[in-house]
Amino acid sequence: MxxxxxxxxxxxxxxxxxxxxxxxxxxxxxxxxxxxxxxxxxxxxxxxxxxxxxxxxxxxxxxxxxxxxxxxxxxxxxxxxxxxAHHNVSGEIHIGAGESRSFHHISETAGKIHAQYPDIHFTITSGDTADLMEQLESGLIDVALIFTDYDHDQYQGIRLPQEDRLGVLMRRDDPLAGKDVISVHDMKDQPLIIPRAAAGLLSSDPALADMKIVTVYNLIYNASLFVEDGVGYAIGFDGLINVSGDSALAFRPLETQIIQAATVIWKKYESFTPAVNLFLNYMKQGR
CATH class of the missing domain: 1.10.10.10 (Winged helix-like DNA-binding domain superfamily/Winged helix DNA-binding domain)
Structure with missing residues (x-):
């Protein structure tokens, strides 16, 4: 058989x-x-x-x-x-990930693997969920770190324990930086810089459909430069842009929070290399 x-x-x-x-x-x-x-x-x-x-x-x-x-x-x-037994596991592990501090779970796992198997190498691709799902389906990446639900018939996943906090990135000298939290009302008529994954949500929700969107992004660093140069306010996760010390930027959480849990997913029934299987085993043990 x-x-x-x-x-x-x-x-x-x-x-x-x-x-x-x-x-x-x-x-x-x-x-x-x-x-x-x-x-x-x-x-x-x-x-x-x-x-x-x-x-x-x-x-x-x-x-x-x-x-x-x-x-x-x-x-x-x-x-x-x-x-x-032979300590000769080698190869490439291709990881796609949205920008999040939850990525620490992946990087910590990669560090443990590299310490034991130095011939395993990692390739990291950054992008939003739409980009990553397309690359996962076409086999360009082995696993993806995403923040939305997924087809459980087609993919397996590990939900990571850390949750990301959505908020608003703004200039430190902006009047709204004096507030502890930002409401939807505060953002009314303000120029918004939003992640591409949220564009559909804003257009489909009647309460949010008339928000003033001036820029859509998929990498928060580039969006932060738009904020720094006065283009608008960026919606994103906390902890991705340095707002400490003499930074020109400030981050304030949204008053109404939507839970953003990160999940590492991969295709069901896929025949992976020993290196990728090793990575998945480490992730399952360490979640």
């Missing part, structure tokens, strides 16, 4: 039907159905009770599920033990 077929079989069990499993695996439904029939013929048993919308396993099917899980787990353990 082929390990890949065992993985396909477990996907059918998890998803509950051939169609959903084929979509999750990015294979054709007829092809997956044929492979399941071939598996039954090879074993000489019936694995599924057909005829309902959601498959049910026969007794033989339940036995195979347990054994398939054991086989795949043993294979993964063996690969990990061999790699660690």
């Amino acid at each position: 082929d390990i890949r077929i065992m993985e396909y079989y477990l996907a059918v069990v998890r998803e509950g039907n051939i169609s959903a499993a084929a979509q999750a695996l990015h294979v054709s439904q007829p092809g997956l159905s044929r492979q399941m029939r071939d598996l039954e013929e090879e074993l000489g048993v019936t694995l599924f009770e057909r005829g309902s919308r959601r498959i049910r396993l026969t007794e033989e099917g339940m036995i195979l599920r347990r054994r398939a899980e054991e086989m795949i787990h043993l294979m993964q353990m063996t690969e990990g033990e061999i790699s660690r």
